[in-house]
Amino acid sequence: MIAKMIFSASLLVIGLSNSVHADSGITLYEEHCASCHGGEEMGPDRVAPPVFAVKGHYLNHYEDKESFVKAIVAWVKKPEINRAHMPGAIRRFDLMPAIDISQEQSAKIAEFIYDGQFQRPGWYAEHYRQEHGEDPK
Numbered sequence: 001m002i003a004k005m006i007f008s009a010s011l012l013v014i015g016l017s018n019s020v021h022a023d024s025g026i027t028l029y030e031e032h033c034a035s036c037h038g039g040e041e042m043g044p045d046r047v048a049p050p051v052f053a054v055k056g057h058y059l060n061h062y063e064d065k066e067s068f069v070k071a072i073v074a075w076v077k078k079p080e081i082n083r084a085h086m087p088g089a090i091r092r093f094d095l096m097p098a099i100d101i102s103q104e105q106s107a108k109i110a111e112f113i114y115d116g117q118f119q120r121p122g123w124y125a126e127h128y129r130q131e132h133g134e135d136p137k
Ligand code: HEC
Pocket: 029, 032, 033, 034, 035, 036, 037, 047, 048, 049, 054, 058, 072, 075, 076, 079, 083, 084, 085, 086, 087, 089, 090, 093, 094, 095, 096, 097, 099, 106, 109, 110
């Protein structure tokens, strides 16, 4: 558990309640998503929006956990431009590839994203203002 938390330190996940084992949301996230969506340390050389930003955009559209999880599960299975909530990210990074995991696994990941707290990267507020013309919430 301690080692796991150190390993996960880059994500700066605070207040994680579910235990960490092979098929927990955090483990699945690290295995299938973190290489691109990483965490706080992501700088200008990033290849995808940080998970903090993905979560924020999805919360703007899906407030309750059930619809949030459903939307992420659908996205991971088949990313499509006409369903995207982050068109600026697609212009910048190209469309995300579909990720070959089960629906159950992506639901666990989505729950982890919904429940976890991710620190806003230092550069993010300025980036958001440029992209959206307003301060991030
Ligand atoms: C190979 C890199 C890569 C991996 C691995 C990856 N993503 Fe992405 N993801 C991206 C990129 C690039 C974008 C931004 C462009 C876009 O929205 O398609 C993105 C965007 C997203 C979005 C926002 C989509 C939108 O525009 O509405 C969600 C949600 C998301 N990813 C979830 C996940 C989850 C969950 C996983 C792990 C199961 C994952 N991603 C794995 C590259 C990746």
